Structure formats: C-alpha cells, structure tokens
Amino acid sequence: MFRVYKSLSRKYKKNLKSFYIVQPTTWARISLDFMNAVVSPKFAKKIRYIHSLSELAKFVPLTQIDIPPAVYEYNLRYEDKITLPSSINYDENKHLMFGVPLEVLMGAEGENGLPRVVRDCVTYLRAEGMQVEGVFRRSPASTLLRQAKEAYDRGNPINLSDYGVHMAAVLLKMFFNELPVSIFPVQTYDVLKQIQGKQHYLGRIEFIRNSIFPLLSPASIILFQYVCSLLHEVSKYKDVNLMTAYNLAVMFAPNLVHSGNPILDVSMCILSRTNEKSGGGVGLLMKLAIEHFDLMFEGYEPRNRIRDVSESGTISMSSSMSGSIDSSDTPISTPGTSSPPKYPSLRKVRSLAAITTLSISGSGSDFFRVGAGVEISGVKVQGMVSKSQPTTPYSDLPGSPASMASIDELRRAIPWIS
CATH class of the missing domain: 1.10.555.10 (Rho GTPase activation protein)
Structure with missing residues (x-):
C-alpha cells in the first residue's frame, strides 16, 4: 500500500477514481484500514475491496488484462467460473476459440487466418518447446488448463510463458479435440x-x-x-x-x-x-x-x-494451386546427429507423377517402373528397372532414350530404390 501510494505523483493521486484490491485477506484489510488514517483519508475513500474476478469485471474491462496464472488459481476459492457482465460492447461468441467450427473461425477458404490460440501455441512452442523432454506427452495442472482455456474463450490476453511449454502443447491438442467436426470426419x-x-x-x-x-x-x-x-x-x-x-x-x-x-x-x-x-x-x-x-x-x-500469414494472422489468398514438386537437394538437418538421413533429391523430378509412379511391378519382383520426367545427366528416363542388373544401360530399357548411363546412376539420382 505504501509502495503504491509513493509511486503515484500528486497529479495521479488527485485524478484517481478508484483503487481496486482483489481478494484481500482479513489481515490485509485490517492493516490497510489502519494505514488509511496515516496515509491519506481522501485516498482511502478511493480504495475498493473486490472478492472475485467476476466482481472486478463489473468495474474494469477484464478482457484487456493479462491475469497471472496464480491469480486465476486463487480465484477458484471464490468461484468456479468467471462471469462477465452483459454489455453491448462485449460479444462472447466473437471471442470463443474452443468448440467452434473451423469455417466460423477461419472462414470457408481460411481467409480469416489461423485461430489465435493455435497461432499463440505454435509460436511459443517453436521458441521455447523444441528441446523440452516429453513435449506433447506430459500434462499441466487441470485447474490451470481450464482457466487458460476459459481465458482464451473470453478474449483475454494470454502470456504462455507464464504457463509453460506443456500448457501450450495441451491447449493445442485440446483445440483439435473439441472441434465440432474433426479434421478427419x-x-x-x-x-x-x-x-x-x-x-x-x-x-x-x-x-x-x-x-x-x-x-x-x-x-x-x-x-x-x-x-x-x-x-x-x-x-x-x-x-x-x-x-x-x-x-x-x-x-x-x-x-x-x-x-x-x-x-x-x-x-x-x-x-x-x-x-x-x-x-x-x-x-x-x-x-x-x-x-x-x-x-x-x-x-x-x-x-x-x-x-503469407501476417502478424495479425490473416492469410493471403494470392497463391495458386500447384501439384509440382521443387525441393532442394540439401538433406534435412537433424539436431544432435552428424549425418542426417538422406532424403530423395527432387530437383531432377519435374512432376508429381514422375516421383509417385515409381512402384513395384508385381508381388515379389525386384522390378520398378520409373515414370516419365526423371532426368539423368539431362536425359529423361522411363521404363522398367531391375535392382539385380546394376550395369544395364538405359538404352536397353523399354521406352528409354539412347543413353549409356547405368542403373547405378539411376540409384544415385533416386536413392530410395537402392
């Protein structure tokens, strides 16, 4: 009380309308009443004792306050759920995040952007959760989880760093779990x-x-x-x-x-x-x-x-549908390993059909069919390939152009057949 009183200049003390103290203990109220006579009787008249966050919401815009988790947890002693007063300036359905159809949150084509809770959780997990053991496996305290979920549904600002990585991971899973229509119906x-x-x-x-x-x-x-x-x-x-x-x-x-x-x-x-x-x-x-x-x-x-997601979460609709693949030859690096697994080089594959028509032709056979579009040394190749004939030139393969390249070169270009 003394620290707050001293931190305010005379201008703010004079213009201060009300000073709210939320969930004071009996001892705190006795101490404050005693100090009021010493500090300033005028200032003491501006002090209001509030017993719950629902009561506080009647006087201040609660949805604009980042409430610490400890306050939510303590508030459970007084009420099970925070209730906001009816107001023309507050639309509860506008802020709901959980249990709402994706088309309502994101728009039919996703034009409204990603839901806030998903965007917040993914951003925080990318920054803080990559190396946390058991991420997506461990669960936080159920009481805090419920309070965080309700805070998102009210539209309260949430600082996930106050809750931790496991809270963000579980909130993300909970969002998907409570969709009225699941991702895979x-x-x-x-x-x-x-x-x-x-x-x-x-x-x-x-x-x-x-x-x-x-x-x-x-x-x-x-x-x-x-x-x-x-x-x-x-x-x-x-x-x-x-x-x-x-x-x-x-x-x-x-x-x-x-x-x-x-x-x-x-x-x-x-x-x-x-x-x-x-x-x-x-x-x-x-x-x-x-x-x-x-x-x-x-x-x-x-x-x-x-x-193209912007800071506000809006998604650009400028992209066009494409089924082509154009990926880098550089292998994906895996932290903690010196030699990550070799992924197929896709620069040589000019269409999705070229990569996906590579399949085993017959049960128990070691023959593979290579779709049109695979290039070796600038020469497009297609036809039947046998793993047991590593020196067979392409010119001997049905439908292949004249080329003296061997099956070994094909293996180097398409490593998943080796």
Missing part, C-alpha cells in the same frame, strides 16, 4: 483405411495427396499443415526431447478424430512400433506427415498460404 475413414494397403511410403503419400486431402475442407488442410510443420520441427530434436515421429503421431492422432464411436476412433489411430507398415489410417498418415513433411505438402496451396 467419419466419412473419410473408409478411404483412410486404404493407406495401409500401399506398400511404399511414396505410394502412400501420393494416395494421401490425391485421395484424402481433396475430401477435407480448405480450412482443415491449412490448419493441419500448419501444425504438422511444428511437429516435424519437434521431431528433429528427438535425441533431446525424446519425441520421435512415432511418439508424436501416437500423442496427436487421437485429437484428429471423434466419430462418436471410441472403439472405431482408437482403431484409426493405432500405430505399430515394430511394423511401420501396419496401423490405423490416421496414425499412419500422421507419422508420414511428420517424417516426410516436405514430400507430403510440397507444392500444395495451403502451404503457400501459411507462408
């Missing part, structure tokens, strides 16, 4: 189950891009891609945070489905640790999106939109 389940039938990860990615993504709304694609980019970055620090692509997929996939049938939803999210080819459709898709983020989303329109 029940109508997509039959198509999602077909992912397991594809034998090669490239074939799975092609199937996802061509058969599953078109079933999702534009807002769902934008949001899903934005979060997958974060999870992809988190997985690069797996040696530190212990969150591999498998672990992240296991923790996040259940939040992307809710058909009303828990058993069915669980079956869609199952992942096998020993057999990477088996599992539920959503679990497999999630793991692929984290491990091969660039292949999954390269050239896809929503990714270009995400790059």
